[in-house]
Amino acid sequence: MIKLEHVNKSFHNGKPAVRDVSFEVNTGETLVLLGTSGSGKTTTLRMINRLIAPDSGQILVNGESVNTQQTEALRRNIGYVLQDNGLFPHYTVAENIGIVPTLLKWDKKRIEERTRSLMEKLRLSVADHYDEYPQQLSGGQQQRVGLARALAADPAVLLMDEPFGALDPVTRASVRKEFRSLDEIHNKTVIMVTHDVPEAFELGNRICLMDKGAIQQTGTPAELLFNPVNDFVSNFFQEQRFWLELNALRLTDIRSWLSDTVPGENHAPVLKGEDSCWDALEQLTTLSAPVNILFNDKLVRIDTSELMHAFTQYKQTVSGHGRSTRLS
Amino acid sequence: MEDQPGFPEFVQQQAGKLLEQTLQHIGLTFISLLIAVVIGVPLGILITRRKKLAGIVLGIAGVLQTIPSIALLGFMIPLLGIGAKPAIMALFLYALLPIIRNTYTGILQVDPVVIDAATGMGMSKRQLLYRVQLPLAMPVLLAGIRTATVINVGVATLAAYIAAGGLGEFIFGGIALNNTNMILAGAIPAALLAIIFDWAVARLQKLRAQKVKTALYFLPFLLVILSSFYLLPAAYGSSLVAGFTPEFMGRKDGNLGLKQVYGLHMRTVVISDMIMYKAAYEKTLDVISGSTTDGRVRAFDLQALTDDKHIFPPYYAAPIVRQETLDKYPELAPALNKLSGIINDSVMTELNYRVDHLKQDPAAVASDFLKAKGLLQVAKHGTKGTVVIGAKIFGDGYILANMYKLLVNGYTELEATTKTGLGGTKICFDALTNGQIDLYPEYSGTGLLVILQADKSVVDTLISDNQKVYDYVSREFMQRYHIKWLPPIGFNNTYALMMRRQQAADLHITSISDLKEYLLHH
Ligand SMILES: Nc1ncnc2c1ncn2[C@@H]1O[C@H](COP(=O)(O)OP(=O)(O)O)[C@@H](O)[C@H]1O
Ligand SMILES: [Mg+2]
Numbered sequence: 001m002i003k004l005e006h007v008n009k010s011f012h013n014g015k016p017a018v019r020d021v022s023f024e025v026n027t028g029e030t031l032v033l034l035g036t037s038g039s040g041k042t043t044t045l046r047m048i049n050r051l052i053a054p055d056s057g058q059i060l061v062n063g064e065s066v067n068t069q070q071t072e073a074l075r076r077n078i079g080y081v082l083q084d085n086g087l088f089p090h091y092t093v094a095e096n097i098g099i100v101p102t103l104l105k106w107d108k109k110r111i112e113e114r115t116r117s118l119m120e121k122l123r124l125s126v127a128d129h130y131d132e133y134p135q136q137l138s139g140g141q142q143q144r145v146g147l148a149r150a151l152a153a154d155p156a157v158l159l160m161d162e163p164f165g166a167l168d169p170v171t172r173a174s175v176r177k178e179f180r181s182l183d184e185i186h187n188k189t190v191i192m193v194t195h196d197v198p199e200a201f202e203l204g205n206r207i208c209l210m211d212k213g214a215i216q217q218t219g220t221p222a223e224l225l226f227n228p229v230n231d232f233v234s235n236f237f238q239e240q241r242f243w244l245e246l247n248a249l250r251l252t253d254i255r256s257w258l259s260d261t262v263p264g265e266n267h268a269p270v271l272k273g274e275d276s277c278w279d280a281l282e283q284l285t286t287l288s289a290p291v292n293i294l295f296n297d298k299l300v301r302i303d304t305s306e307l308m309h310a311f312t313q314y315k316q317t318v319s320g321h322g323r324s325t326r327l328s
Numbered sequence: 329m330e331d332q333p334g335f336p337e338f339v340q341q342q343a344g345k346l347l348e349q350t351l352q353h354i355g356l357t358f359i360s361l362l363i364a365v366v367i368g369v370p371l372g373i374l375i376t377r378r379k380k381l382a383g384i385v386l387g388i389a390g391v392l393q394t395i396p397s398i399a400l401l402g403f404m405i406p407l408l409g410i411g412a413k414p415a416i417m418a419l420f421l422y423a424l425l426p427i428i429r430n431t432y433t434g435i436l437q438v439d440p441v442v443i444d445a446a447t448g449m450g451m452s453k454r455q456l457l458y459r460v461q462l463p464l465a466m467p468v469l470l471a472g473i474r475t476a477t478v479i480n481v482g483v484a485t486l487a488a489y490i491a492a493g494g495l496g497e498f499i500f501g502g503i504a505l506n507n508t509n510m511i512l513a514g515a516i517p518a519a520l521l522a523i524i525f526d527w528a529v530a531r532l533q534k535l536r537a538q539k540v541k542t543a544l545y546f547l548p549f550l551l552v553i554l555s556s557f558y559l560l561p562a563a564y565g566s567s568l569v570a571g572f573t574p575e576f577m578g579r580k581d582g583n584l585g586l587k588q589v590y591g592l593h594m595r596t597v598v599i600s601d602m603i604m605y606k607a608a609y610e611k612t613l614d615v616i617s618g619s620t621t622d623g624r625v626r627a628f629d630l631q632a633l634t635d636d637k638h639i640f641p642p643y644y645a646a647p648i649v650r651q652e653t654l655d656k657y658p659e660l661a662p663a664l665n666k667l668s669g670i671i672n673d674s675v676m677t678e679l680n681y682r683v684d685h686l687k688q689d690p691a692a693v694a695s696d697f698l699k700a701k702g703l704l705q706v707a708k709h710g711t712k713g714t715v716v717i718g719a720k721i722f723g724d725g726y727i728l729a730n731m732y733k734l735l736v737n738g739y740t741e742l743e744a745t746t747k748t749g750l751g752g753t754k755i756c757f758d759a760l761t762n763g764q765i766d767l768y769p770e771y772s773g774t775g776l777l778v779i780l781q782a783d784k785s786v787v788d789t790l791i792s793d794n795q796k797v798y799d800y801v802s803r804e805f806m807q808r809y810h811i812k813w814l815p816p817i818g819f820n821n822t823y824a825l826m827m828r829r830q831q832a833a834d835l836h837i838t839s840i841s842d843l844k845e846y847l848l849h850h
Contacts, residue, residue, distance in 0.1 A: 049448055075450035086445030090463045100449050149449070 001027055002048060002157060002189050007057030009043055017043045019213040021057070025206075027156070030190040031218075032204030034197065040213035041193040045159050048191070049078045061157060076100055079150030079188075083162040085142045087134040093119075093145055094130045100153040118148040122178060140171035144178070151184050158185065160192040164199065176202065197240060201247050209233055221248035226318045246278035249314065251293055257310035263301040269294035280307055338509035345498075350517050352493035356412070357480040357521070358554035360419030364476060365551070368424050369469070372431025373457065382432065389425035397422070397483045401490055402603075410571075410599060410607045415484070415492035422483055423476035430472025434465030467533050474529040481522040485514070491571050491597035491607065495521075501598070504575030567850045568843075570825075571599040571613035581791075582617065582823065585639035592844045605630065608828060615843065618826040620673050621724055621819055623680035631832045632673070632824035634839035638792035643771035643822040645724060646798075647732065651810045653766040657713060661814060663739040664732060664767070666703055668815040676819040679727050694730035704734060710741025718768035719748040720756050724821060728769040753778050761809055771821060775801040775813075794820070 002025045009018040018040040025031040033041040046052040048059060050071050059066045066074055087096050095102075097118060098111040106114075119126050122144040134142055143163065150158060163179075164172040179185070180203060194200050200207050201221045208218040209232075216236075217229045225241070225248050228234035237244055251258075252273040270291040271280055281304070283291045290303040339346060375382040395403075400421065404414030438461055446460045462469075488496030498514030501507070532547075576582035577598055586592040594615070599607060607613045609628035618625055620632050647664050654661055671679075679697060682688045698704040717732050719725030729746045736744035747765055750756045753774055759765045776782050776790070776797055790796045802813040825840055837843050 051444065051448055072450045072452050075448060077450075078448075080445070080448040082441060082445055082448070084441045086439075086441040086448075088442060088446070088460060089439075090460075103450055103455065 001025065001060070001062055002191065003058075003060040004044070004048075005058040005060075007044070007047060007059060008055045009040075009047060009052065010055060016213050018047070018054070021210075021213075021215055023208055023215065023218055025189050025191060027189050028187055029205045030185070030192060030203055032200040032207045033191060033193045033210060034200045034204075034207050035195065035210035037195055039210040041195075041210055042161055043213075044210070045161055045191060045193050048157075048159060049075050049080055072103075076104055076153060077155045077157065079153075079155040079158040081146050081150045081158070081160040081163040083165045085134075085146040085166075087142060087145055087149070089134055092131050092133055093124070093137070096134065096145055097148045097152050099149060100155075104153055106153075114152060115148075118151060121182060121184070122148050124148070138171075139167055140175055143167060143175055147175075147179065151182075154184070156188060158188050158190045160190070162193055162195070165194070165196070172199075179203070197237065197244065198247075201244055209236060222253070226315070243278065245315070246281060246311070247276050249277045249311065251275055251277060251280060252295065254307075254310040254314045255295060257313040258300060258302055258306060260298075261301045261306075263292050263299055266292070267299065268292060269299055277307065277311055335509050335512060339513055342498075342513060346513055346517065349493060349495045349497055349514070350521070352487075353481070353484055353495045353518065353521060354554050355556065356415055356419060356484045356487055356492060356494050357477065357525075358551050360416045361423055361473070361476055361480055362548075362551045362555050363416070363420045364423035364427050365473065367420075368427030369431050372428045372469075373435065375428070375432055376435045386425075386429060386432070389428050392421045393425045397486050398489070401486055405490065405603055405606075409610060409612050410491045410603060411597065411612065412492045414490055415487040415494075419480050419483055419487075422479050426472040426475040426479070427469075428472075430468050430475075431465065434468030434472075435461045437468065438464045470529055470533045474526060474533070477525045477529060478522050481518060481525060485518055488574060488598050489600035490603060491599040491613070493597065497574060497577065497598040500600075501574035501578045504573070505578045507578060510578060568594055568614040568847065569612075570594050570596045570615040570617075571604050571607055572596055572617040573601045573604065574598055576617035576823065581639055581641055586825075586840070589637050589639045590840050590844050592840065592847070594847055608826065611828070614827060614831065616826050618824055619821060620824045621676040621680055621821045623677060623682070623684035625826065626674075626677045626681040627685045629829050630826040631829040632826050633832070633837065633843060635822075635824065636839040636841050640823045641773040641777070641787075641791045642794040642797050642820055643773040644794055644798060644816040644818075644820050645728070645769050645771050646816040647728075647767050647814045648760065648770045648775075648805065649767040649812050649814060650760065650763065651806070651812050652763075653715065654812055657715070657740070657742055659740045660715065660736065660742065661812075663735045664814055666735055666739070667728075667731060667817055669818045670701060670703075671818045673819045673821075676724055676821070680724065683727060690726040691730045694727050695734055698731060698734055703738075705738030707734075707737040708741055709737075710743060712741040712743075714743045714745060715767070716765045717744055717746045718750050718756055718759055718765035719746065720753065720768070721749045721751055724819075725769055728817070732767070732769075760811065769817070770813075772797045772801055772813075772816070773822065775805065780804055780808075 004024075005022050007018060007021045008016065010016045021040075021044055023031065033044060035041055043052055047054045048061065048066065050066055061069070061074065061078070088099070091099070094112070094115050097115045101111045101114060116126050116130075119130070124141060124144050129137065129141065134145065137145065143166070147163065150160070164176055167175060176199065192203060204221065206218060206220055207224055209216045209224060211232055217224055217233045219227070221244070224233060225237055225245055250273065251271065254277065255273065270283055271293045273293065273295045280291065280293070280302070284304045284307065290301050293300050293302060371385060375385050392400075397418065400418045401414060404418050408414040408417055442460060442464070443456065446456050451459065484494050485496035485499055487494045488500050495514040495518045498510050499518070502510030502512075502514060572583055577596075578584070583596070597613070599613070604613070604616045605618065605622070605624035605628050608616045608630060616630075618630060618632065624630075625632070649660070649664070679693055682693045683690050695704060715736055717729045717736075719729035726748050729748050733744040733746050736742050747759070750759060750768075756765075756768050756770075757779055760768060772794070776787065780801065782790075782800075786800075790800055798813065798816065805811045805813055825843065827837065832838065835846055837846055
């Protein structure tokens with residue numbers, strides 16, 4: 001659990017880098033700090049592991065103010081992934097991954113087991129890369145090592161600063177996918193910084209949109225899309241709005257506008273209620289036929305026009321009372 | 329010049345000494361390097377954290393670096409005396425800058441992202457330093473050590489000037505004796521040492537980080553072992569310590585003669601003539617290879633030991649004059665001879681003392697002396713002719729030339745002029761035979777060995793007897809060059825072993841044989 005209360009920070013030039021930032025992230029939740037560059041995301045993140053000291057405000061990690069915790073101990077319990085990976089060039093892959101456990105004085109065997117298992121989970125070949133040096137790896141592999149290093153001591157909190165930012169789009173998508181499917185992160189409090197909107201939508205349970213050091217809106221992707229609190233927020237997503245909306249809406253969200261058509265001979269469910277409208281559209285276009293969706297226990301059959309109809313209906317409904325629904 | 333054996337034979341003959349000097353050289357280089365690393369690396373680390381100090385520390389170390397090495401050694405002597413201490417101190421100061429600077433830049437050039445990551449992982453400042461900053465700064469730091477090592481190997485040759493040993497003993501001895509083999513015997517190992525150490529540290533630099541770690545554990549041991557080489561040769565020795573110039577060390581009529589003729593074996597260090605006398609005075613040395621009429625013998629109250637077995641050739645001074653000039657002006661010889669037998673060793677020493685040490689004008693010293701002896705007469709400003717008096721650039725010549733000028737002007741109708749500061753024996757003698765000068769004071773030994781270059785067999789029969797040498801050179805000079813040796817002035821400017829007067833008296837030592845006796849029983 002991480003909680004920030006009215007945190008402020010200015011650097012020596014006096015211009016505030018972070019202004020009155022408050023938010024709370026619960027265990028098992030991923031909060032994405034989203035914003036253009038210079039909006040104060042990194043500064044906010046680095047105040048949590050005390051790489052930067054705030055001018056005012058409270059920062060709590062696991063219910064306790066970071067100021068009252070011993071700095072090194074605090075940091076060892078917070079995984080930290082840097083944009084430029086920051087791997088130690090003089091350490092092997094294994095030594096890099098094992099650094100925090102080493103600092104925590106785990107015994108050698110335990111460190112080795114943990115390192116191997118993390119490498120396997122992140123699809124890094126133990127046989128090939130265990131004793132290699134970071135410079136011998138590709139960018140994607142380096143970033144995986146960075147991720148493994150942050151996760152090695154199984155910290156309760158994970159901070160990631162543009163972890164996939166330096167990768168090419170294809171590599172980025174695959175590393176991101178692996179990250180998403182890691183069981184490791186499900187019981188952690190994760191804060192990730194990015195300026196990439198699709199990435200924020202894909203990985204964030206909630207998104208905290210920042211501009212000029214201040215939070216504009218915090219909420220689920222759907223809330224930000226359908227209930228923006230100001231023009232900045234709605235303009236921010238304008239470019240990719242259709243795609244984002246399809247992505248942000250789960251099939252359950254539009255359930256009420258879908259008919260109860262029962263599938264005929266083919267009863268195999270293709271999608272679940274938790275999947276996004278985008279997933280459904282993808283399946284429909286790929287198969288060029290209606291698909292089955294499993295809502296709770298009920299199996300429903302839809303086609304493309306029915307999906308788009310329900311989607312439009314949902315939007316009309318939320319925008320009718322949308323703007324007024326302020327999120328605190 | 330005697331025949332020189334081939335280089336391999338020389339090395340073979342001198343193998344023991346060569347090994348000793350090489351070990352001393354390695355020892356000097358690495359003791360100072362070790363101290364420089366122990367002090368320089370922490371200092372370099374400190375200034376990465378206190379940026380304000382960086383400018384000052386690097387500035388001071390930089391200034392030290394610009395002091396010429398021989399001057400730096402000179403500064404050390406009043407503070408630390410002679411021997412290993414000032415040499416190590418000076419080498420240490422030279423090694424300091426590259427080590428501090430490279431530690432500093434090595435640490436600062438570590439990627440800030442890596443530092444950030446390490447801090448973020450929860451490393452303490454200490455862990456950050458030992459696990460990240462130092463290992464990543466290591467190639468640059470080692471480059472600094474490499475530079476320092478090579479500098480030290482070079483500068484350590486100068487240690488021979490201040491009795492700290494090393495390969496400089498051969499190098500400077502060889503230069504003084506014009507002995508190429510000896511120079512090479514010092515210079516080649518010194519160059520090899522520089523190349524080998526440079527290569528070794530370069531190899532270390534290229535090792536993968538992992539192996540560097542292991543190598544670094546051995547490095548301190550290696551440094552200590554290499555440093556300890558220096559202490560080995562000092563382990564043997566006698567109760568008294570001798571300091572000889574590089575030239576004296578290699579001469580037959582020097583240290584070699586002392587060993588062969590007297591059987592004198594004592595703990596000996598090599599030292600520059602410039603600081604030798606003072607070192608004896610300061611009790612760092614007990615016996616030195618002095619020059620009998622040097623002013624410093626008087627200044628530091630030293631006593632020359634009698635050369636009772638006559639290994640040092642006589643260097644009695646006498647004016648040598650063109651016979652042509654003597655024939656032309658018969659009154660010249662009597663005037664010059666007024667000085668004959670007047671000046672003995674201690675008087676000449678006293679006169680040199682006034683000029684060299686008290687910085688009095690040689691002309692004034694000459695005139696004062698003649699006045700005291702009742703020999704000074706008012707110049708006659710005669711017009712009968714001119715006589716040109718020459719003198720070598722160093723030593724007694726200046727004063728003597730001035731005395732002769734006063735005598736000629738006072739006792740004859742001739743007008744004397746001086747042409748002092750003629751480079752060396754050869755220049756002076758050529759000027760005399762060419763008629764550019766008419767006379768100059770010369771030493772019998774120099775006439776025999778340098779000008780006549782007499783055969784070894786001839787020299788051996790003459791060398792122990794002053795009168796025989798004088799007679800021989802008189803005869804030969806007249807025959808070959810038509811140059812006349814007038815009667816000797818009286819003093820003998822030769823090598824002598826010298827001790828502090830007080831110590832010599834306490835130990836009842838007056839001759840070299842006494843010294844040998846004393847050493848046998850102590
Ligand atoms: N160490 C620093 N010193 C001075 N200004 C800084 C420093 N770090 C960040 N800033 C400034 O603070 C603002 C926010 O920076 P940052 O948190 O890095 O933004 P983001 O991560 O969103 O790109 C920017 O204007 C940046 O120039
Ligand atoms: Mg940033």
